[in-house]
Amino acid sequence: MPSATRSLPPSRKEPEDTWPPPLELSDETLEERELRLEKEREAKRVSDAIDLALNTEREALKKNAHGAKILLLGAIHCACSKSTVLKNFMLKFSPTTFHAEAEIWRPVIHLNLVRSVNFILNLLSPRSASGSTSPTANSPLDDTLRRLCFSLAPLKSVEMSLTKRISGSASPVVLDSSTTSADSPYAHYHPAKASEISVRSGAGWKGLLKFRRHSNASLRAHAQTISLRLWRNPDVQEKLREEDISLKNQPACTFLEDVARITQEDYFPSPDDVLRARVSTIGPEEHRIPMESSLENGNGKDWIIYDVGGDRSQRGLSSNILDSLSALLTDSIAFNQALAEDETVNRLADSMKLWRMICSNPLLASVDLILLLNKIDILDAQLKAGVQFSNYVTSYKKDLPNETAAVSRYLLEMFTSLHKQHSTKKRKMHPHLTCAIDTKATATVITHIQELILIKILSETSIL
Numbered sequence: 001m002p003s004a005t006r007s008l009p010p011s012r013k014e015p016e017d018t019w020p021p022p023l024e025l026s027d028e029t030l031e032e033r034e035l036r037l038e039k040e041r042e043a044k045r046v047s048d049a050i051d052l053a054l055n056t057e058r059e060a061l062k063k064n065a066h067g068a069k070i071l072l073l074g075a076i077h078c079a080c081s082k083s084t085v086l087k088n089f090m091l092k093f094s095p096t097t098f099h100a101e102a103e104i105w106r107p108v109i110h111l112n113l114v115r116s117v118n119f120i121l122n123l124l125s126p127r128s129a130s131g132s133t134s135p136t137a138n139s140p141l142d143d144t145l146r147r148l149c150f151s152l153a154p155l156k157s158v159e160m161s162l163t164k165r166i167s168g169s170a171s172p173v174v175l176d177s178s179t180t181s182a183d184s185p186y187a188h189y190h191p192a193k194a195s196e197i198s199v200r201s202g203a204g205w206k207g208l209l210k211f212r213r214h215s216n217a218s219l220r221a222h223a224q225t226i227s228l229r230l231w232r233n234p235d236v237q238e239k240l241r242e243e244d245i246s247l248k249n250q251p252a253c254t255f256l257e258d259v260a261r262i263t264q265e266d267y268f269p270s271p272d273d274v275l276r277a278r279v280s281t282i283g284p285e286e287h288r289i290p291m292e293s294s295l296e297n298g299n300g301k302d303w304i305i306y307d308v309g310g311d312r313s314q315r316g317l318s319s320n321i322l323d324s325l326s327a328l329l330t331d332s333i334a335f336n337q338a339l340a341e342d343e344t345v346n347r348l349a350d351s352m353k354l355w356r357m358i359c360s361n362p363l364l365a366s367v368d369l370i371l372l373l374n375k376i377d378i379l380d381a382q383l384k385a386g387v388q389f390s391n392y393v394t395s396y397k398k399d400l401p402n403e404t405a406a407v408s409r410y411l412l413e414m415f416t417s418l419h420k421q422h423s424t425k426k427r428k429m430h431p432h433l434t435c436a437i438d439t440k441a442t443a444t445v446i447t448h449i450q451e452l453i454l455i456k457i458l459s460e461t462s463i464l
């Protein structure tokens, strides 16, 4: 028989560190009490071991983890704002680095300007008889324009030397309308078809530009002629209208408005200039964005953005980035343009196809999706200019308003419903309509993305 002794002697106290605090069990025998305490000590040992393991894991995660990993998706060579979105991230999170690098964009901005000028000169020049597609082919160039073309002819070699500096080769990787000869099939400029100077991924091309400040003396010498006699020349503007060319929708071409400012000897590119500067990137890139303010991201870690590139049929995802926390599709709302590589495919339709593929990709099933539909400013300008959205997107009824608010709502509904239909698991998506060259508006969108991602990081590291 077990001892019948029941209550504890009142004088005996539990040690202070006993966990959990003793229960007052007046009918507990001494043996039962010992047994209970042993069980409680064991439970505490297990609980402490779990806490220690969790803390060690949390610390290891904090040490090794990056602030966030983002997979940047978007068609290549579509000028769908991938690089511009990246520049916005850099400006927001790493303003000192952004400003330090601004100088590198100076020759790019000058090249953008020179190419716009040479494109116009190409358009005005008399074409060779064979293969010409220009309406100016048969009309004699008036004397003033001829003299103008002659006086700006040296800019061809300025373009070549800038191209060489930036891409490392005198001829661009891909030719575009501004540099093509008169009988080239590109003699007609079309924004969707215009390929541009391209640089290979990596920071190599920036390295090339870092240490040598290029002289823009030749460009400066022609600044007045470019601005007053060419760009503000009503005949030239008329010619562009006849050809149905809107350079104003090409941010890199809008440097024509700023010739005097950007050709000054001490010109230093502003953030807006850097965002408008255009150089096409080839190949996948990994961008590490250091956080300058640890307050901004909570733990001061670098953010890594993978621009995985891809093509229309397949977007390769490598296994080492599959644990990426978020995927961000950046695309432009190009409802009235065709793909450069296939004239029969509408770019908006292609964007939707890509979005469908991303939503249904099993590898991304658990990844948060963020959608940035860019160039809302161009959409707005086109609708205001009378371009009918319903002519290109036939599911948009003709009696619906041809206005930015209604069209944007419709676009968001289309992308949201594709997400719902094609996601294999239930998850949220975060859509935004943006103008990526508007730094202020984009900063707000990035703050929103940042909050989403930080909540996710914190919950994954069990801090929340």
Ligand SMILES: Nc1nc2c(ncn2[C@@H]2O[C@H](COP(=O)(O)OP(=O)(O)OP(=O)(O)O)[C@@H](O)[C@H]2O)c(=O)[nH]1
Pocket (backbone or CB within 6 Å): 074, 075, 076, 077, 078, 079, 080, 081, 082, 083, 084, 085, 249, 250, 251, 252, 275, 276, 277, 278, 279, 280, 281, 282, 374, 375, 376, 377, 378, 434, 435, 436, 437
């Ligand atoms: N108006 C306007 N222009 C934009 C917007 N986003 C980007 N751009 C401009 O469009 C051009 C192309 O943008 P990028 O960011 O270089 O496009 P990308 O997707 O990196 O293009 P690739 O490197 O060729 O694949 C640049 O001159 C940008 O300044 C926008 O929202 N509105």
Ligand SMILES: [Mg+2]
Pocket (backbone or CB within 6 Å): 082, 083, 084, 279, 280, 281
């Ligand atoms: Mg790019």
